Structures are given as structure tokens and as C-alpha cells.
Amino acid sequence: MMNEIKYTLPTKIQDDNAAFWEGCKNQRLLFQKCSECGHIRYPASVVCPECLSLENEWVESKGEGTVYSYVVFRRPFDNSTKERIPYVVAVVELDDGPTFRTNIVDCEPEQVACDMRVSLKWEPAVGDLYLPMFKLAE
Numbered sequence: 001m002m003n004e005i006k007y008t009l010p011t012k013i014q015d016d017n018a019a020f021w022e023g024c025k026n027q028r029l030l031f032q033k034c035s036e037c038g039h040i041r042y043p044a045s046v047v048c049p050e051c052l053s054l055e056n057e058w059v060e061s062k063g064e065g066t067v068y069s070y071v072v073f074r075r076p077f078d079n080s081t082k083e084r085i086p087y088v089v090a091v092v093e094l095d096d097g098p099t100f101r102t103n104i105v106d107c108e109p110e111q112v113a114c115d116m117r118v119s120l121k122w123e124p125a126v127g128d129l130y131l132p133m134f135k136l137a138e
């Protein structure tokens with residue numbers, strides 16, 4: 001079933017990140033893992049930033065991490081976010097991967113703090129696409 005447009009996409013879907021977005025359709029958070037050194041990276045790139053290898057595979061994150069930093073938006077970034085203010089934009093350090101810019105949802109902004117544990121929650125975005133967001137861990 002098609003979802004209503006709830007969020008605008010943060011980026012264009014193109015060759016490099018197509019697998020990431022395909023994962024988002026299937027509610028699987030996928031990152032590139034370097035086949036040479038094992039570094040897991042985001043955003044997607046052709047070359048490993050650690051060892052410059054061109055070889056990689058896509059691996060699924062467990063979707064658990066810690067809030068590294070965050071801000072509370074009290075004015076909408078654009079029209080698509082108008083209905084959601086105030087909302088939290090955060091940098092989450094994933095246990096099994098890179099840092100990830102996302103939203104913390106399903107709580108009051110005042111409940112969010114640095115070093116807090118969070119877990120993945122998929123939010124319908126547009127069409128059959130979901131966006132990876134995070135909620136406070138139970």
C-alpha cells in the first residue's frame with residue numbers, strides 16, 4: 001500500500017546509495033562494509049575512507065546505539081516538517097557501525113539526552129519507502 005508523503009527524502013537516490021534505499025523499502029538498515037579492512041561506513045561511497053579499497057559488501061545493522069549529540073527543531077526546516085515541530089535531530093553512534101544522522105521519535109524532546117540508548121524505528125516516508133529513525137531504548 002502506498003503511504004502518504006510524510007517526509008521528504010534527505011538525499012537523492014543514485015547508484016552509490018541505491019542498496020541503502022532498497023534496504024529502507026524492506027525496513028533493513030544496510031551499510032557498506034569494506035571487504036579489505038572491515039570498516040563499516042555511511043554515507044555510501046565508492047572508496048573505503050580507511051584503506052581506499054574499492055571492494056565492499058552490504059551488511060545489516062542491528063539498529064541499536066547511543067545518542068552522541070542532538071538539537072531540538074522548534075521551527076520547521078521545510079514544509080514537510082511543519083506538522084512535526086518540535087522534533088529532535090540527532091547523531092546516533094551505532095553499536096555496529098558508523099554515526100548516523102536521524103530523528104529521535106515517540107518521545108518528548110525534553111526526554112532526549114546525550115549518551116542515552118536508542119533503537120531503530122522505521123517511519124513511513126513516501127511511496128513504499130521507510131526512513132530509519134530512532135526511539136528511546138526500552
Ligand SMILES: [Zn+2]
Nearest residue numbers: 034037048051
Ligand atoms: Zn577498508
